[in-house]
Amino acid sequence: MTALTVPARPEEDDTRLRPVPWRRMAGVTWRQHRYALLGVVTLLGAVAVYLWIAGLQLHRAYAAAIACHPARSPACQDLVNTFNGMGTFLANGSILQALPALIGAFVGAPVLARELETGTYRYAWTQGFGRWRWTLGKLVPLAVAVTAATAAFGALLSWYYQPYLATPGHQALGLSQTSAFNGGLFDLREVAFPAWTLAAFAIGALAGMLIRRVVPAIVATLAVYAGLAVTAGLFLREHYLTPLLTTNLTVPGSAWILSQWWTKGGTTLSQSTIQQVMDPVMQRLLPAVPPDQVHLYKLPTILNAEQYLTQHGYTYWTRYQPGSRFWPFQWIEGGWLLALSALLIAATIWLVRRRAT
Amino acid sequence: MNMNVVEASGLGKRYGGTWALRECTLAIPAGHVAALVGPNGAGKTTLLNLAVGLAEPSAGAVTVLGGRPAGSPAALDGIAFVAQDTPLYKNLSVADMLHVTRNLNRRFDQPYAQARLAELGIPLNRRAGKLSGGQQAQLALTLALARRPRLLLLDEPVAMLDPVARHDFMALMLTAAVDDGVSVLLSSHVLTELERVADYLILLSRGRVQVAGEVDDLLASHRVLTGPAAEVDRYAGRPVVHAGRAEVQAHLLVQATADDPVPPGWTARTASLEELALAYLRQPGAAALHGPGRDRGTEKSEVTR
Amino acid sequence: MYSDQHLRVSDAERKAASGQLAEHFAAGRLDQAEFDDRVGRAISAKTRGDLRGLFADLSETGAPTVPELPRGGGGSPGDGPRGPGSPIEFRLDAASGVPTYLQLVHQVEHALRLGYLTLGDQLPKVRDVVASLAINPNTVLKAYKELETKGLTAGRPGQGTFIQATLSQVALPELAGLRKALLGWLTAADGAGLDEDGMVALFTSALRDFHERRSGSRTRGGAASSETEGVA
Numbered sequence: 040m041t042a043l044t045v046p047a048r049p050e051e052d053d054t055r056l057r058p059v060p061w062r063r064m065a066g067v068t069w070r071q072h073r074y075a076l077l078g079v080v081t082l083l084g085a086v087a088v089y090l091w092i093a094g095l096q097l098h099r100a101y102a103a104a105i106a107c108h109p110a111r112s113p114a115c116q117d118l119v120n121t122f123n124g125m126g127t128f129l130a131n132g133s134i135l136q137a138l139p140a141l142i143g144a145f146v147g148a149p150v151l152a153r154e155l156e157t158g159t160y161r162y163a164w165t166q167g168f169g170r171w172r173w174t175l176g177k178l179v180p181l182a183v184a185v186t187a188a189t190a191a192f193g194a195l196l197s198w199y200y201q202p203y204l205a206t207p208g209h210q211a212l213g214l215s216q217t218s219a220f221n222g223g224l225f226d227l228r229e230v231a232f233p234a235w236t237l238a239a240f241a242i243g244a245l246a247g248m249l250i251r252r253v254v255p256a257i258v259a260t261l262a263v264y265a266g267l268a269v270t271a272g273l274f275l276r277e278h279y280l281t282p283l284l285t286t287n288l289t290v291p292g293s294a295w296i297l298s299q300w301w302t303k304g305g306t307t308l309s310q311s312t313i314q315q316v317m318d319p320v321m322q323r324l325l326p327a328v329p330p331d332q333v334h335l336y337k338l339p340t341i342l343n344a345e346q347y348l349t350q351h352g353y354t355y356w357t358r359y360q361p362g363s364r365f366w367p368f369q370w371i372e373g374g375w376l377l378a379l380s381a382l383l384i385a386a387t388i389w390l391v392r393r394r395a396t
Numbered sequence: 397m398n399m400n401v402v403e404a405s406g407l408g409k410r411y412g413g414t415w416a417l418r419e420c421t422l423a424i425p426a427g428h429v430a431a432l433v434g435p436n437g438a439g440k441t442t443l444l445n446l447a448v449g450l451a452e453p454s455a456g457a458v459t460v461l462g463g464r465p466a467g468s469p470a471a472l473d474g475i476a477f478v479a480q481d482t483p484l485y486k487n488l489s490v491a492d493m494l495h496v497t498r499n500l501n502r503r504f505d506q507p508y509a510q511a512r513l514a515e516l517g518i519p520l521n522r523r524a525g526k527l528s529g530g531q532q533a534q535l536a537l538t539l540a541l542a543r544r545p546r547l548l549l550l551d552e553p554v555a556m557l558d559p560v561a562r563h564d565f566m567a568l569m570l571t572a573a574v575d576d577g578v579s580v581l582l583s584s585h586v587l588t589e590l591e592r593v594a595d596y597l598i599l600l601s602r603g604r605v606q607v608a609g610e611v612d613d614l615l616a617s618h619r620v621l622t623g624p625a626a627e628v629d630r631y632a633g634r635p636v637v638h639a640g641r642a643e644v645q646a647h648l649l650v651q652a653t654a655d656d657p658v659p660p661g662w663t664a665r666t667a668s669l670e671e672l673a674l675a676y677l678r679q680p681g682a683a684a685l686h687g688p689g690r691d692r693g694t695e696k697s698e699v700t701r
Numbered sequence: 702m703y704s705d706q707h708l709r710v711s712d713a714e715r716k717a718a719s720g721q722l723a724e725h726f727a728a729g730r731l732d733q734a735e736f737d738d739r740v741g742r743a744i745s746a747k748t749r750g751d752l753r754g755l756f757a758d759l760s761e762t763g764a765p766t767v768p769e770l771p772r773g774g775g776g777s778p779g780d781g782p783r784g785p786g787s788p789i790e791f792r793l794d795a796a797s798g799v800p801t802y803l804q805l806v807h808q809v810e811h812a813l814r815l816g817y818l819t820l821g822d823q824l825p826k827v828r829d830v831v832a833s834l835a836i837n838p839n840t841v842l843k844a845y846k847e848l849e850t851k852g853l854t855a856g857r858p859g860q861g862t863f864i865q866a867t868l869s870q871v872a873l874p875e876l877a878g879l880r881k882a883l884l885g886w887l888t889a890a891d892g893a894g895l896d897e898d899g900m901v902a903l904f905t906s907a908l909r910d911f912h913e914r915r916s917g918s919r920t921r922g923g924a925a926s927s928e929t930e931g932v933a
Contacts, residue, residue, distance in 0.1 A: 058469060071488070157483070167501035
């Protein structure tokens with residue numbers, strides 16, 4: 040019997056098929072991920088409000104403390120103590136370290152994992168858009184959005200921590216200071232914070248594609264991120280530029296001290312050796328103290344001990360990164376994180392292109 | 397239009413050590429509603445996934461719409477696929493699903509989609525996950541049809557639907573076939589309703605194609621012979637696909653036409669599509685491949701005891 | 702198919718039917734006695750089936766079979782006598798074993814015999830049949846083609862398929878004679894020991910046989926559900 044007569048449809052020039060324009064993905068991505076993005080904005084917004092309020096207080100206290108004259112009077116010391124007393128957030132600020140990980144994991148991992156877990160990839164990857172273009176058209180806008188939001192947040196964090204960053208002379212006043220290289224502070228700054236978030240996002244995307252289930256992918260992302268962050272903080276960061284050496288006893292507070300050691304005549308001396316040298320000297324200074332407790336009293340007289348040793352031919356070496364290298368370090372870290380993220384996203388797209396089921 | 401909407405040659409897919417589909421050679425012509433039938437695990441979903449580019453072949457090749465490689469942009473443009481359990485974004489509203497589908501495709505007939513949804517009584521602002529099973533299936537089908545595809549692929553679309561929903565779904569699909577000349581390939585493991593709906597049959601069993609051809613041709617080239625059970629073993633006429641025997645009476649499904657002679661004492665009649673399919677499914681070794689370009693000769697099968 | 706057969710009719714419809722009968726009487730198709738009889742039946746008619754029956758053997762040129770009765774089927778309900786759509790609507794008996802396309806053919810023939818369809822009536826559009834029955838369009842096309850081959854219908858491009866001939870209506874005396882012969886056969890069968898089911902089986906098998914012999918060469922591969930007996 041005859042087949043159904045197919046009504047003539049004008050043949051499209053299929054060999055020169057114009058792909059669906061990229062901008063169409065914007066609406067699609069928004070509709071599918073609006074809650075995740077709004078969640079990120081809400082979370083950052085809430086913390087930002089807190090930081091803004093606390094920061095204003097902090098800055099006021101700081102301004103009052105440094106403007107006070109004379110510096111050593113009890114009234115001024117009170118202001119310094121007030122300022123120092125607000126330092127709790129600095130100590131607890133490491134909670135903020137979790138933000139890039141959480142944002143990256145919760146926004147990045149479900150992009151692919153949820154499609155694969157719920158089976159909606161069978162819809163999404165059979166539409167005319169094409170599956171690798173779909174993936175790229177989703178990951179890039181999300182990455183940009185997440186990076187932009189956290190960059191703004193990083194700027195706010197930097198503003199908040201401004202009073203703590205060591206400036207010459209403030210240590211003399213007794214104000215709590217820390218180096219900008221402080222491990223808990225470095226990756227919360229304007230460049231590092233968004234860079235780490237982007238890296239977490241990229242790890243999440245790849246994990247989602249490999250693991251294909253949302254919750255395991257999020258967990259894996261957090262684990263990998265934690266490993267990477269610890270490795271970077273403990274081992275990689277100090278080597279971005281060759282550290283400087285100095286024999287100066289006073290190192291500026293803004294510097295990041297990597298290691299310090301004594302030498303005499305070119306040989307490195309261990310701490311116990313130094314102690315052996317210093318104990319009889321200390322014994323002379325503090326005869327009332329029993330010999331085995333002498334070293335406990337080192338602290339108040341440390342400057343004297345160091346002066347004593349240097350006068351006697353010992354050299355105190357410090358390996359450090361100067362405070363002026365802070366921004367180059369930020370950009371170096373941001374740079375390799377960006378490269379890593381690009382690589383991971385490219386790997387994700389390559390996987391999507393290669394296999395689906 | 398004389399093109400083949402799906403062409404496969406030696407197509408095979410292996411998952412780990414097992415071949416889900418093997419040596420599949422098909423040429424489904426355009427303008428038909430083709431039914432892909434087989435028991436669970438026969439390879440229907442695998443075949444559809446290969447045709448739509450969601451899986452890569454382990455052997456052979458498959459092209460669609462007259463030679464376009466499966467999964468290529470040209471292929472995806474002209475094919476719409478509704479996978480098993482009609483995947484939709486459950487958290488998105490119906491209007492959102494329309495928006496998403498419109499933006500992921502070159503062609504989308506928004507007025508058609510909205511008209512069909514209004515006819516079906518599916519509200520635009522309800523979340524897709526809150527629709528009933530039948531409504532979800534209808535939504536998925538409407539979205540697929542609004543893309544104005546040339547080929548529509550459906551994987552067990554009505555398995556989970558009640559009879560009314562099933563009827564409505566099929567009606568929507570078939571009217572699209574009439575109106576727009578959409579060719580359809582749908583898979584099912586339920587035979588009874590396919591007789592009304594399909595005019596091309598592909599029977600898959602254990603990963604291999606057993607039967608492929610137009611329903612009219614298949615029905616014209618098979619007969620059911622009824623006769624004494626004692627004479628079954630002596631029957632040496634046309635190839636027997638399957639023999640069902642009782643104490644006294646036996647039925648043979650043979651590959652014969654109405655012109656072929658009937659042994660004395662036997663009666664012959666045309667088989668129903670369901671009888672034909674069941675007979676082949678019970679005999680994994682038998683095959684009847686009637687697609688275009690295939691020769692009509694088929695292998696002799698042994699009469700079962 | 703005969704979806705409105707059992708629907709009740711209104712006074713307006715009865716009046717219209719009477720008017721139509723008057724036209725037939727004026728044209729000379731009915732004599733006085735028949736006219737009076739039929740008008741009486743029209744006035745006391747309860748259902749649409751009743752009214753239609755009055756016009757069963759009245760063919761006309763151009764006028765619809767039953768005036769001012771809304772058409773069922775493919776068109777929108779509530780249309781006037783010349784509204785769009787077909788007078789009939791198809792039904793499907795999935796369990797009967799009879800192929801779908803044949804069921805459609807038989808329903809059209811049945812409608813022609815009973816006067817639901819007459820010359821010029823349009824068959825339901827393919828799309829409408831597909832939409833209401835959820836069957837393959839080719840099946841409908843096959844049925845319509847079969848009807849065309851039988852000479853009963855003709856397709857007008859762009860418009861649809863229309864009835865172009867009626868089935869020969871067997872005259873009443875002939876019907877009576879056939880009925881008598883049938884009753885004789887039934888008596889003989891009963892005497893031979895067949896029960897009702899046996900009679901039906903024998904009759905159906907012989908009918909198929911007759912049908913097969915008559916149309917065996919026309920359809921390729923044999924008509925559906927045909928049976929052939931081997932030579933005993």
